[in-house]
Amino acid sequence: MSVDNAVTQPTTSIAAGCATCPMYNGAQLTRLGINMTDWDFVVALAGNPNTGKSTVFNALTGLRQHTGNWPGKTVVRAEGGFLYGDKRYKLVDLPGTYSLLSTSVDEEVARDFILFGQPTVTVVIVDATRLERNLNLALQVLEITDRVVIGLNLMDEAKRHGLQVDDRRLARDLGAPVVPMAARQGEGVQALLKAIHEVATGACAPRPRRINHRDPQLESAVAQLVRQIEFAFPGLPNARWVALRLLDGDESIERAVRDGTLGQLTQTVAPQPAPTIHLELEAVN
C-alpha cells in the first residue's frame, strides 16, 4: 500500500469495506461521560502511539483524557460512555501499541484488552501520514476479529503534506470500513459513530482480507493446542491466537499460560488454577 500514488476521494464514504452497509440518517450522539452502568456494546480504541485515540475518546464521551503531541501519554485504559441510536456504548481508550505480537510493558495493557477484553467492536485509529507503519497493527487486529472499524485520522495533516489517501480503496483492500477523520476538528466523528453502530448491531459485517497460511501440519498443531487451551481456560477468546503465539515461542504468553494469569485477562472468566498444558512443540515439527 503506497500513500503517494493513491487518489483522493472527497467523500466520507464507508460503504466500500462493507457490502451490507445500509445507508441511513445519522442518529444523535449523547455523551455519557463516566455514567455507564449498563451497556449494550463495548468499543475498544486501539492504534499506534500518538494517532489521536484519546482525542476521539474525548469527542465521543465528553471526558478529558490527557492528549498532547508526544507518544505514550495514555498508559492505563480509560473508560467512558455514550448513547447512539438507542444503544449504550462503553468506550475504552487504550495506550498506543505498534503490535500485538511483540509488546513493551506499556503495550501489554492494549494487547490484553484487544485480545481478551471481548470488545464488540475494535476501532483502530491510524495516522494517515504514516500509513505504512500504522497498517501493521491494523492487519494484526483484522487477523483476530471481523468487527473492526478503521479511523483514518489526521487527514488534515496528510493534506497539508500533499498526501492523498484513497480511503475507499483502502477499505476495499482491508475488507473493513474506513472513516477519514480529522478528530481534533471533530471531522469524521459522525461517520465514525455510524460505522461503529453498524458493525456493533451487525447491520454491517466486514469481511477482512486475511493472509492464508494453511499448512496441514501447522493446523493440526494449532488444533491440538486450542483444545488444551480451551479446556484450561474455559471461555477464553482467541485461543487460536494464543496457540500460534505458543508455537512461535512467545515467552510472555507462555508465562501467562503457565502461571494461570491468562485466564484473568478475560473479564467473564474467574481466575483459574494453574493449568497443565503440554508444550511439547518439538513433537509437531
Add this chain to the structure above:
Amino acid sequence: MTITTLDQLPPGPQARVTAVQLTGAERRRMMDLGILPGAAIAVALENPLGDPTAYRVRGAVIALRREQAQHIQVEIERA
C-alpha cells in the same frame, strides 16, 4: 556507500537498513517497530549519556539501546 551498524551511525546522514542480525522475539520486535531491510533510518536525538539513542524511522521516533542497535546493519546513503 558506507556499511556500518546502527549504533555507529553519526547524527545527520540518512541510512538504510540492510540486515537485522537478531532472531526470535528480538527480531519480531524490530519488525513491529518498522526496522527491517529497506527502511530509511536516521539518528533523531542523541543521548548525552550515549544510551539509548532515538532514531527516526517510518515517521516515528524509536529509542533503541546500543545493545540492540549494534545488531542492525545499515548503509549510509547521504550526509
